[in-house]
Amino acid sequence: MIGQASEARRQSIHEIGDELALALFQAMVSLREFDSRAVILQRQGVIGTYPTYFGEEAVQAASVLALELDDWLFPTYRQTAVVTLRGCPPEVPLLMWRGHPGGWHDVMRYHVAPVCVPIATNYPHAVGAAWGEKLQSHPTVALAYGGDGSTSSGEFHEACNLAAVVEAPVVFLVTNNQWAISTPLSRQTRVPRLADKARAYGMVGVRVDSFDAFACYLTVKEAAERARRGLGPTLIEAVGYRLGPHGTADEPAMYRAPGAAELWNTMEPIDRTARALIDAGVADGALVAEIRERAALGIRDVADRLVDAPLPGIESIAQTVHQVTPWTLSPERLREPGWVIGA
Amino acid sequence: MIGQASEARRQSIHEIGDELALALFQAMVSLREFDSRAVILQRQGVIGTYPTYFGEEAVQAASVLALELDDWLFPTYRQTAVVTLRGCPPEVPLLMWRGHPGGWHDVMRYHVAPVCVPIATNYPHAVGAAWGEKLQSHPTVALAYGGDGSTSSGEFHEACNLAAVVEAPVVFLVTNNQWAISTPLSRQTRVPRLADKARAYGMVGVRVDSFDAFACYLTVKEAAERARRGLGPTLIEAVGYRLGPHGTADEPAMYRAPGAAELWNTMEPIDRTARALIDAGVADGALVAEIRERAALGIRDVADRLVDAPLPGIESIAQTVHQVTPWTLSPERLREPGWVIGA
Amino acid sequence: MLLNMVEAIGQGLAQILEADPHSLILGEDIGVNGGVFRATAGLQQRFGEARVVDTPLAEAGFVGAAIGMSMVGMHPIVEIQFDAFVYPALQQLISHAGRYRWRTGGSYGLPLVVRLPYGGGTKAPELHSDSPETLFSHVPGLRVVVPSDPLNAGELLIAAAGCGDPVIYMEPKRMYRRGRLEVPDFFAACAIDEGVVARDGTDVALVGYGSMLEVCLAAAEELAAERVSALVVDLRSIYPLDRDLLLRVARQTGRVVVVQEAPRHCGIAAEIAALLQEEAADLMLAPILRVTGMDMPFPLFQSEDEALPSVARVVTAARASFTY
């Protein structure tokens, strides 16, 4: 499988420029800090079950930096932190994992959709968003995230086909980490290269090494610019491997050969990128350490902000469902005997 | 578009043998007689709205003759007559179009599924049937029919992908008649060759001229045998053109350039096959005429059988829903005041 | 002008496309072909292919795309071709459409209208006669409305497009061509969640919606001949229900018969019966009775008249409500 990934596009730091390389590294590190902190918070019981993205920092950071601030992102449960790269405080996505409604309220103003849980259902949303922006003659593209497993879903198919037919300026970024929970890619599809599925839609399909931040950046940028120029959608397969468990409730030992992931650990993007920066003289060990410290600092006392976040009563949550709340959800109604507040 | 079709596979009568050629022609003619009769019955108000398959006799007849009697067929609304090629009396499918429940009761014993109305939902059924027969170590394959429009549906995608992964002995026979009601193929997908979609599943995809009974026969036979030998599913694109309206309620003049269909009428399969038979000396004009008369005879007085079919009361239809009828549908219940029979 | 229901819907759609540059229509065969019921006839010619869009055959995909469009400021109106063909889009409607305002703490609405021709009585093939309104009315975050004549069809459509939230707009297709009614050149939005008394009366209230309204009105006529004064309610909104109106007519008549075409189990009639017996027990002179579809698949059309609630069944139920 490593063989497979190694066929995918790679870039050297020189093709991307020092400044950008450094920015990418900083973004990756801040994603890593968020993720490690979230795993700790889950163990501490501050948040609920949490899907770590350890190892996917390169492709995620690159996808955000390669786009304009107005471009739309449609994350799944595995990209909840990308919104923080657009300036959203980390407690917002973490509040969602804490089961707090505040975890969603403000993401849309960063042009990031609320996290999408049902697999592949965010693909049609991204197509519609891209298409809708085009209809308003905005130079805005949309990017939808997904995984290898999501390509088996009919929603993936309908979204890709529709996007190609209406030439929606959308990018489908499928991170092929070889696993859907315990299901290996070989049980998911007979096609080893997910990018080949683009042919079924007359769409451009490309493969990139998901651990290579520079290659991911250039690949997403090219796809986004193609979309912006009206040349239609692109399917990007970011080839990699899920270095961690599916989530904090998952036990890879149940289904993955011991050491399977180890093989891939050499690909771990943060150290790899740090080395590239140092080898290229773009950064030295001190700067790398400083970047990591700064990122750690940014999230250090997020736990307090999570615990202190005031929880709205169910009564007021009920007022957020409709523009004009029907009697079925009115505070008076909810206070009737045996009803929600009426107990 | 004719160009397109002409790229698809063609066969000469010699590659198929006289006897089989004649059998195919007879089957095509009986399908044609059924269809023309059905259109008349619709005009006479004996049956309701009816989707003519005028022009698709070759591919439909070939698909049935190329399979074993035990192989499963999963027709859509456009292949309701294929069951008659397995010995089912024509009034059975016609009763369904008359809105009579008897139109379905007995098709399963011919290993033909009840007509499937929701587009593409019969594809997963065929996959499951093929897979289920394989699990019972029966040498049985399943064939699902569909149209160009059905390939846009997520059910098509999920079925094809699943079939390839589990190597289900199934054949997807997609008749590309270039139209989904008023929607041309170009609005349906960016891919001009539907067979290419097979690549997305690691599946064999082939194209055949849907008007060429001999080519369709050999193509379906090869796909079925491949499936039977455990070599997995095949996607067949039978390329053609919808010579008639979508159905009796449809007005092609609303959306199709006048004469668009005329171009294709030269491809009309029955005359074309008759000519081939005569040119090859397999039949003479008299035999052809006799075959047509015999077919016409077989269905001539079907109208009486339709009109005379006793209609079961709603009360007894209610007893067919569950193995053990719940009280909600019991005759006593239905007789209560204001209930169905209780009025 | 004089319009039947399907013409009124077309007129309402034209009015919306005219007035709101962010509105557009998506669906199968709605362009040059004008839709299988002709509801969108002439609209693509008039407003262009960018605003009246023929989609691929993929309901989940284009309903999902409509949701995405709505997120970026468009006001999509989706046409589902027939009753049962909305089922592939149920995941998008249940898991997403009704949830965005709530997900965003009330700050971002999701304006979306899904037009759904529904119901029996048109001698159509299987799955072209379903009445799935119960499913939508149970899905949080969605409003569900059902017009009963050309005028309220237009007014409800304008209201649905303007309410800022997703609305399932159910079209009783057997009423599409039930005769023309004088309607204004421009429809004004009516209240999105209010029913009306379609006929006043004192002895028993017949509550219906969509195609069942004419059945209720005809039953009221028959009952009048028996000196029974029947009030008829046209619900129009089935989620939320017009609770005040229902309580008022319960008080006024003391007897209520609810009529729905959908299967009985857990239908709208059950909700109304439960609501009234909870909140107006003291006002009821008889149990709330239900005249409904059967808990079985809608039969092939030769039997459909046996399965559909009939005037006779409604009259029988109304009479029965006097025997308690």
Added chain:
Amino acid sequence: MLLNMVEAIGQGLAQILEADPHSLILGEDIGVNGGVFRATAGLQQRFGEARVVDTPLAEAGFVGAAIGMSMVGMHPIVEIQFDAFVYPALQQLISHAGRYRWRTGGSYGLPLVVRLPYGGGTKAPELHSDSPETLFSHVPGLRVVVPSDPLNAGELLIAAAGCGDPVIYMEPKRMYRRGRLEVPDFFAACAIDEGVVARDGTDVALVGYGSMLEVCLAAAEELAAERVSALVVDLRSIYPLDRDLLLRVARQTGRVVVVQEAPRHCGIAAEIAALLQEEAADLMLAPILRVTGMDMPFPLFQSEDEALPSVARVVTAARASFTY
């Protein structure tokens, strides 16, 4: 042996795979991984990859395939991973699963069990806490059952697999590990459509199912302390309902409170209230009251206890039923 609910379900599945060579299980991550809830733990090792099958991530596809398998004589049991992930399969379940026996005039059944973990109370993310039973119970041709403890979980599973028709088997996941119960080595099928009196009483009947049963039982305890004798019904089958049992307890107590986790509008509680007021109006001493979920998306989990029917809410409703 002593088993909790999820172990009992695994035991029941093993029993079925053992006894019926045509049975097999399909679902996501149910093989080596044993399912995200471990219900199928060890089954693939024991029965092989051909009978315990990990499917691609495509619920419509593998539910549709299960339907096709059933048509050719297999007896598939499908696991849906979580509540909301059955929605992509709704078209297959509504348009097909419940219709084959009817389509074939009663001659061909479609044995199929769809196992659906559902409900809140497990501190799960969005769409992992839905209670969609209302939707299925409204779909003609489907049976819907909900166990409440390890023993009836096993017995209902055997009954579902043996009834010859499609059954939606809803698993209240918050009960999965609610403590172990002594169960036999082999489960006997119970009636597929009967409820039981889980606790006898004379003053008021609390009717619940699935995870609401323990809430009703706890409420009955509290009421006992107030000298109110509460009867508790475990419905088990929500389509069809056990009408005789419901009428019997209505007669016995004259007061009924129905408890459901699902949203209120058109829920099971509405159907029961409608049914009882129709058929037992004279027996009722008070309106049938409902304690239900809210007509809004199930909240993120910090607020879930506020949204779930609680013992306090049931007790309050029961008390209220004495004020009429």
